[in-house]
Amino acid sequence: MNLHVVSCNHQSASLAIRERLAFSSAEEIQRAYQEFHDRFPSSEVVFLSTCNRVEVYAANTEDDPAVVRQDLATFLSNFHQVPVEEFVGELTEHTGPEAVRHLFEVVSSLDSMVLGEPQIVAQVKEAYRKAEENGSCGALTHALFQGAIRTSNRVRTETRLSNGRVSIASVAVGEFGKSIFDTFSDKLVVVIGAGEMAEETLRYLADEGVKQVVVVNRSRERAERLASTYSGEVADWRELDDWIGRADVIVSTTGAEEPVVTFQRFDQARSRQARYKPVFVIDLGAPRDFDAKIASMDDVYLYDIDSLQKTCERNRQLRQAEVSKANTIVEEETQRFMSEFYSRAGGAIVKRLRDDWHSISQQELQRLFSKLPHLPADDREAIERTVARIVNKLLHPPLEALRDESRDGAPSGLLEALARLFRLR
Amino acid sequence: MLNVSVFCIFASYLVAFCFELTRLRGQSLVARIVSLGFASAGLLAHTIYLLARSSEEHLPPLLSSSHDWLLVLAWLLMVLYLVLTIVDRQLAIGLVSLPLIIGLVATSWLLPDTASRGWDPLRSWAMLHASSLVLGTAAVLIGFVLSLLFLWQNGRLKQGAVAKRGLSLPSLEQLARLNLWSLSAAVPLLSFGIISGIVLTYWTSESVWNDPVVLGGTIGWAAMCALLIWQLSQTRTPGRKVAIATAWSCGLLLFAYVGLQVLASAAGMDSVHGRKPTDPKEGAPSALLKAVPTGEVVE
Numbered sequence: 164m165n166l167h168v169v170s171c172n173h174q175s176a177s178l179a180i181r182e183r184l185a186f187s188s189a190e191e192i193q194r195a196y197q198e199f200h201d202r203f204p205s206s207e208v209v210f211l212s213t214c215n216r217v218e219v220y221a222a223n224t225e226d227d228p229a230v231v232r233q234d235l236a237t238f239l240s241n242f243h244q245v246p247v248e249e250f251v252g253e254l255t256e257h258t259g260p261e262a263v264r265h266l267f268e269v270v271s272s273l274d275s276m277v278l279g280e281p282q283i284v285a286q287v288k289e290a291y292r293k294a295e296e297n298g299s300c301g302a303l304t305h306a307l308f309q310g311a312i313r314t315s316n317r318v319r320t321e322t323r324l325s326n327g328r329v330s331i332a333s334v335a336v337g338e339f340g341k342s343i344f345d346t347f348s349d350k351l352v353v354v355i356g357a358g359e360m361a362e363e364t365l366r367y368l369a370d371e372g373v374k375q376v377v378v379v380n381r382s383r384e385r386a387e388r389l390a391s392t393y394s395g396e397v398a399d400w401r402e403l404d405d406w407i408g409r410a411d412v413i414v415s416t417t418g419a420e421e422p423v424v425t426f427q428r429f430d431q432a433r434s435r436q437a438r439y440k441p442v443f444v445i446d447l448g449a450p451r452d453f454d455a456k457i458a459s460m461d462d463v464y465l466y467d468i469d470s471l472q473k474t475c476e477r478n479r480q481l482r483q484a485e486v487s488k489a490n491t492i493v494e495e496e497t498q499r500f501m502s503e504f505y506s507r508a509g510g511a512i513v514k515r516l517r518d519d520w521h522s523i524s525q526q527e528l529q530r531l532f533s534k535l536p537h538l539p540a541d542d543r544e545a546i547e548r549t550v551a552r553i554v555n556k557l558l559h560p561p562l563e564a565l566r567d568e569s570r571d572g573a574p575s576g577l578l579e580a581l582a583r584l585f586r587l588r
Numbered sequence: 589m590l591n592v593s594v595f596c597i598f599a600s601y602l603v604a605f606c607f608e609l610t611r612l613r614g615q616s617l618v619a620r621i622v623s624l625g626f627a628s629a630g631l632l633a634h635t636i637y638l639l640a641r642s643s644e645e646h647l648p649p650l651l652s653s654s655h656d657w658l659l660v661l662a663w664l665l666m667v668l669y670l671v672l673t674i675v676d677r678q679l680a681i682g683l684v685s686l687p688l689i690i691g692l693v694a695t696s697w698l699l700p701d702t703a704s705r706g707w708d709p710l711r712s713w714a715m716l717h718a719s720s721l722v723l724g725t726a727a728v729l730i731g732f733v734l735s736l737l738f739l740w741q742n743g744r745l746k747q748g749a750v751a752k753r754g755l756s757l758p759s760l761e762q763l764a765r766l767n768l769w770s771l772s773a774a775v776p777l778l779s780f781g782i783i784s785g786i787v788l789t790y791w792t793s794e795s796v797w798n799d800p801v802v803l804g805g806t807i808g809w810a811a812m813c814a815l816l817i818w819q820l821s822q823t824r825t826p827g828r829k830v831a832i833a834t835a836w837s838c839g840l841l842l843f844a845y846v847g848l849q850v851l852a853s854a855a856g857m858d859s860v861h862g863r864k865p866t867d868p869k870e871g872a873p874s875a876l877l878k879a880v881p882t883g884e885v886v887e
Contacts (some may be wrong), residue, residue, distance in 0.1 A: 180753055326753065336752050342741060345761040375711070441760060441827060470748045477750070 165223040166303060168262040169235040169254050172216035173276050176253035183245050186212040189293075195242055198295035202238060206230050209294040209308065213271075215276050222303040232256040246578035259502050263307060267493045267500075271318040272309040272325065277519045279324040279482045284315045306504070310343045314496040321492060322485040327478030331363040331471045335445045336371060338474060340412065343443050343464055348372040350411035354395075355403065355423065357385040358416040360447040365393050368412065375540065377410075379403050389490035408430040415452040421447075426456040429463075445471075509578050513565065515587045517558060524550045592657075593637040598693045600630025601666070605686040607677075611754050612683075620677060620754075626671070634693075638663060641701075648715065654849050655701035656716060656739050662692035664726045678756040679693035679876040680693055684736045688729060698850045713791070717784040724777030729814065732838035738763040764827050767834055768819060775816045777811045778841075804848040808841030 170513050171184050171548050175261065176264030186192045192210060199208050207222040208230075215307050219239070221230040236254060240247040257265040268274045270287045280585040291308040294300050318324055328334045344350060352373050357380045365376065379402065380386035386397045398406055407413065407429065420535070424432075433442070441462040446453045528550055532543060561581065568574035607623035610616055641656055642648055664871070669685045741757045751757070758766070815837045819830060 323753070327750070334750075339745060339748070341759060342745055342751065342757070343760050345759045345765070464745050466748060473752055474748070 165229045166229060166259055166262045166307070167222075167229065167235065168257045168265055169232055169239075170216060170218040170257070170265070170276070171250065171254055172218070172420055174274075174461055175255045176250065180245075180250045180253055181215070184217045184239055184243055184250060185214075186210055186217070192293055193297060196294070198242060200236060200299070203234070204231050207304040208299045209290055209304055211287060211290040213283070216274075218267070218269070220262070220307070222301065222464070237510050248401065258578060260393070260497060263310070263500050264493060266311050267314045267496055271489055272315075273318075273489055273493065275349050276577075278479070278486070279326070279329075281325050284312075284319075287311060287315070297438060303414045303504075306500070308494060310500045314493060317492050317496065319403065322488045324482055324485040324489050329475050329478050329480055329482070331468065331475055332360065332367050332446065334471050334474045334478070335364060336367040339464065339466055340368075340443050340445075341371070342421050343441055344411070346372060347412070348374055350487040351375045351377065351397075351409055352412040352414065353406045353410035354378045354380075354389065355388040355413065355452065356380055356448070357382070358418065358447075361414050361416040362389060362392070364414045364445060364447065365389070366493070367415075369393055373412075373436045377406055383481035395531055404432040405429065405435075408435045410441065410442060413442065414447065415445070416447040417452050418448055419452060420450065422450075422454045423452045424454065424457070426454045429453070429457045430460070433460075433579055434465075434469045445545040447471075452583060477547065502566075503568050505574060506566060509565055509569065509574055510583055511579050512587055513562060516561075516581060516585055519585065520558060521551070593633060593640070594693065594697060596633045597630050597637060597659075598849070599631060599683060599749060599808065600626045601686060601690045601693060602650055604630060605682065608682040608686055611680055611752075612801035613751065624680070625675065627666070627670055627673075627682075631663070631670060634659065634666065642796060646699045653701045654699040654853070655696045658692055658696040658846065658849075659720060661722050661725055661729070662696070664722070664727050666694070667731055668726075668730070676756075680757060681737065684740075685733050688733065690768065692827050695846055695850055699853055713784055713788050717781055717788055718780035720777050720784060721845070724774050724781055725841070725871065727774035727777060728789070728838045728841050731767055731774060731834055734763050734767040734833040735838065737766065738827065739835070742828050754804045760827060764830070771812065771816045771819065771834065774796045775809075775812055778812060782806060782807070782809055796830050800852050801844070801848045804844030805841070808837075808844035811840055 171181055173181070176184075178217065185438055186195055190404070191264065192212070195210055196208070199206070201219070205223060209220040211218040211220070217239075219235050221235060223229050225254055231252065236251050239245070239250075264289075265274075270284060272279050272283050275283055287308070289495050290341060291300070291304075294308075328337045340347070341509075347368060352365070354365065354376065357378055361378075365373075368376075373393075375417075376390060376393045377398050378386040378390040378395055379398045379400060380389075381400050383397060387396075390397045403423075407424065415423070441464065444457070444465040444466060445465065446467040449468055453465060453467070453468070455465075459465055528547060532538065538546075563582070565577055567573055568577050591697070604623045604625075604627035607619045609620040610623075638656065638659060639657075645653075645656075665685060666689050669682060670690065672679060672681060737757055738760060741760055741763065744751065746756075747758070757763075782805070815833060845848065
């Protein structure tokens with residue numbers, strides 16, 4: 164099997180190298196396929212480029228010279244104008260069944276930075292689609308990527324590898340926020356502080372449809388930068404109590420040494436509102452920005468970084484517990500793929516054998532029927548059916564042996580024996 | 589044969605509930621299918637039973653007896669439960685609604701199943717009275733279920749516990765909104781049911797205000813009206829307190845409409861809705877047999 168993959172991923176290569184080898188735009192990918200075909204016209208190829216990996220899957224028929232690690236490294240070097248010496252040590256290579264297993268692990272998110280993350284399936288499908296568009300897929304890569312998609316479907320439905328959220332912001336919004344509010348589109352989000360965590364949380368909230376964002380921060384410049392990203396507005400620090408009173412969602416990441424919002428301050432701020440409403444508070448400050456006592460108030464749903472982190476950790480452990488199940492599926496699908504591949508490899512010999520035997524039986528039947536012209540049509544058909552059954556029954560044991568042998572690898576010995584025994588060319 | 593059918597309905601719903609309970613130990617597709625299968629089979633038996641009763645008594649089930657009235661109520665809730673569960677497989681409403689439905693089916697055993705022939709001349713009004721009350725009571729039961737779900741969801745969120753797979757609940761905002769809708773539907777329906785009941789008693793010239801079921805039902809209805817007015821006027825009441833108040837009011841009304849019928853029936857008290865006639869022909873309250881609106885004497 165002439166299948167090779169070279170991979171430069173988050174485990175083997177630094178971000179600096181991955182960035183330089185990445186195919187960042189559709190035009191660049193298209194140019195890469197073009198140049199690859201010019202260089203290796205008989206090869207099938209699929210480029211997979213995400214923020215965590217750049218991988219090249221190359222396949223050839225047995226008759227063509229294989230495209231190996233050195234060829235692929237040189238291609239990447241020439242294409243991106245990066246000297247080979249700078250990254251060749253950070254490339255990993257898989258060939259044959261190992262390459263199949265590697266892709267199946269990648270698409271199942273077993274090789275991802277965040278175990279079980281769902282984006283990789285879409286990224287692999289997109290890479291396959293682009294390869295198809297550029298006419299780079301052949302029989303082997305089609306079968307390989309279809310097998311990969313089948314594997315990821317099995318892993319997703321038969322295991323819980325993708326269950327539960329594992330980042331603090333996604334846990335806060337997905338596991339709790341969505342259980343409090345039906346929709347976020349009419350909710351006012353007040354962000355206290357303008358740190359990275361606040362930005363990440365706002366990204367998740369924006370995905371849920373948040374439209375009104377107010378950033379309250381001591382440094383107006385940072386607040387303005389964050390607010391402008393989400394079409395929000397900036398409020399003065401002195402107006403904090405007023406905004407706390409009006410907010411539906413509060414995200415706090417100040418990094419202050421003492422709680423910024425005490426129980427009394429929060430109670431007074433909320434009591435100013437005209438109408439009672441629930442409030443979802445995500446306190447991402449360490450130490451906490453909100454007094455823990457606030458959580459005891461009715462209709463206040465307060466989550467601090469510790470409680471969110473515990474949920475993330477629990478979800479991570481649950482995912483980890485599913486790894487062995489997912490590995491079993493990957494192994495089964497790899498075996499299945501290889502078995503089908505080897506069966507296809509022996510397909511020509513099998514077809515020839517079957518055709519030869521049926522041809523001989525037809526010749527003998529014609530001879531018989533010419534000697535017995537008085538035979539009625541029904542009897543002729545009955546005889547033909549019986550002979551066809553005999554041929555099929557005789558063919559069954561060798562074909563079964565061939566299929567069994569294919570499970571452990573290419574049945575080249577048996578194929579050779581069949582070809583010699585029955586003079587198949 | 590009919591008793592066996594009620595047992596079939598009860599047993600099917602009970603098995604469905606037992607399999608529904610497996611959600612608490614994690615999601616199982618087989619358990620979900622078995623639960624839905626038994627619930628659907630029970631609903632089929634339930635429908636056939638009500639149709640058989642209706643054709644046997646030559647009356648709509650709502651009018652024939654308290655036993656049938658209660659089974660119609662359970663049937664309505666079961667249809668709603670099945671539709672919601674099929675639409676959203678993750679929704680865990682069965683854990684709260686199935687016990688109520690099973691309770692209604694079990695309670696129907698305790699109520700008289702002899703048809704009230706005396707309703708015939710006043711069939712339109714009686715039908716209006718019974719159907720308004722059954723729909724109003726269904727809305728009350730839905731409000732009761734929604735309140736319990738609200739308290740469950742609120743408790744989970746307060747503890748910071750992650751929802752288990754297959755045990756998803758609607759958001760608090762949605763539950764509060766649906767709760768208000770169910771109350772808003774229940775109050776006018778129950779009011780109409782009570783007004784039509786008063787019209788019926790006027791025509792039949794029977795005093796029903798010493799009837800425990802009528803009295804309890806009216807008190808329950810008043811509580812529901814008060815709750816709705818309170819809910820609409822309150823701007824600063826926590827959702828948890830609203831849910832608790834709704835659960836209590838709905839519970840009170842349920843006791844008044846269902847519990848008092850059982851008690852009246854068991855104690856042999858004089859009640860229009862819960863009396864067990866000694867003579868099959870004497871199915872209806874005697875006063876109802878006196879006159880019809882046109883003044884025509886029935887017997």
